[in-house]
Amino acid sequence: MAKVVLCYSGGLDTTVCIPILREKYGFDEVVTVTVDIGQPEDEIRYAERRGEKYADKHYTIDAKKEFVNAIFMLIKANGDYEGYVLGTALARPIIAEKVVEIAKKENADAIAHGATGKGNDQLRFDNIFFQHGFRVIAPMRELNLTREWEMEYAEKHGIEIPVTKDKPWSIDENLWSRSIEGGKLEDPSYIPPEEIYEWTLSAEKTPNEPEIIEIGFEKGIPISINGEKMDGVSLIRYLNEIGGKHGVGRTDMIEDRILGLKARENYEHPAATILITAHRDLEKLVLSRRELKFKKIVEEEWAELVYYGLVNEPLFEALNAFIDKTQERVTGWVRVKIYKGSCIPLARSSDFALYKEELTSFDSLELDQRFSEGYSRFHGLQGRIYNEIKKDLKTI
Numbered sequence: 001m002a003k004v005v006l007c008y009s010g011g012l013d014t015t016v017c018i019p020i021l022r023e024k025y026g027f028d029e030v031v032t033v034t035v036d037i038g039q040p041e042d043e044i045r046y047a048e049r050r051g052e053k054y055a056d057k058h059y060t061i062d063a064k065k066e067f068v069n070a071i072f073m074l075i076k077a078n079g080d081y082e083g084y085v086l087g088t089a090l091a092r093p094i095i096a097e098k099v100v101e102i103a104k105k106e107n108a109d110a111i112a113h114g115a116t117g118k119g120n121d122q123l124r125f126d127n128i129f130f131q132h133g134f135r136v137i138a139p140m141r142e143l144n145l146t147r148e149w150e151m152e153y154a155e156k157h158g159i160e161i162p163v164t165k166d167k168p169w170s171i172d173e174n175l176w177s178r179s180i181e182g183g184k185l186e187d188p189s190y191i192p193p194e195e196i197y198e199w200t201l202s203a204e205k206t207p208n209e210p211e212i213i214e215i216g217f218e219k220g221i222p223i224s225i226n227g228e229k230m231d232g233v234s235l236i237r238y239l240n241e242i243g244g245k246h247g248v249g250r251t252d253m254i255e256d257r258i259l260g261l262k263a264r265e266n267y268e269h270p271a272a273t274i275l276i277t278a279h280r281d282l283e284k285l286v287l288s289r290r291e292l293k294f295k296k297i298v299e300e301e302w303a304e305l306v307y308y309g310l311v312n313e314p315l316f317e318a319l320n321a322f323i324d325k326t327q328e329r330v331t332g333w334v335r336v337k338i339y340k341g342s343c344i345p346l347a348r349s350s351d352f353a354l355y356k357e358e359l360t361s362f363d364s365l366e367l368d369q370r371f372s373e374g375y376s377r378f379h380g381l382q383g384r385i386y387n388e389i390k391k392d393l394k395t396i
């Protein structure tokens, strides 16, 4: 009796995988697993219904808590890969770990997923599955299937084909971001139609009155909105809602995939834009100049590891330790204005501020500005000498 556990979204690709795993790979039992990382409730229920109907057994696993913890770390790291807020990338290893738990519990012989051979997700999934010693099956990558073949095959196996509504995009949605790719969007010179966006309004349609939001942080983690404490899921959902209403958090970009392929990607991520704008602003108030400069390098490396799905790297642990150390003082609040697609910090405050008004103020005598002249005599010294020499030496 060979058994396989399948990462299951309920869509056409992963649903045709069920009979394929039986017929073409010879498994006797297919167990589907859908992991809840904050995608819309009806999407989860849809996957559940279909898993129960077409597979031998189905599991729905709630991983919102794990995902929110990962998002909190991402906020501390100002997570950004080439301008992408890393939603899908961050979720994949969490999904994979949950699927592994089921595969172990079910005593499965293999794990299957619906990722293709051209994207990033195959690498992110496989890394975790191989780590736990599982055989991996990726029918989409291995069999080179076309959509047309899949539809016919689905029909032959009595699988209901999801209504495509003439929207041939590939969508991946979770609590942190919504990604839209494929179809006509694959032409980078094509201007996307408004309908690809579901979380955000275009600036033309947003309210004419701006909104000011205060975000409270504790050790780098957002804990409140306008003074009201909120749990992670509610806080992120709230900001997605209100940010989206003001058109905040749209990205249309060319992205370098892990394999080296360039891809055109469209994203929506209002909460991510608001939270990272606010978090960066607060960091500027409390972290030292050198911490900020060095942290940028750490952030770049951190984001790349997440994008690559290399969260089991020892370096990832070390970078997280550094980031956590810097966040001990990132406590305070930031007020941002959201308006017509923009998000701008307006005010900030922290007990840990390295900013001291009595030192910086034009009006204060606490720090005697006359002392600066001595510093100034040394500052720029080498440049002055160089320009002195340059006058006489024609060779430079």
Ligand code: ARG
Residues within 6 Å of the ligand: 086, 087, 088, 089, 120, 121, 170, 171, 172, 179, 180, 181, 255, 265
């Ligand atoms: N490019 C992003 C990433 O690699 C998102 C991919 C999402 N997939 C999708 N089918 N829309 O993380």
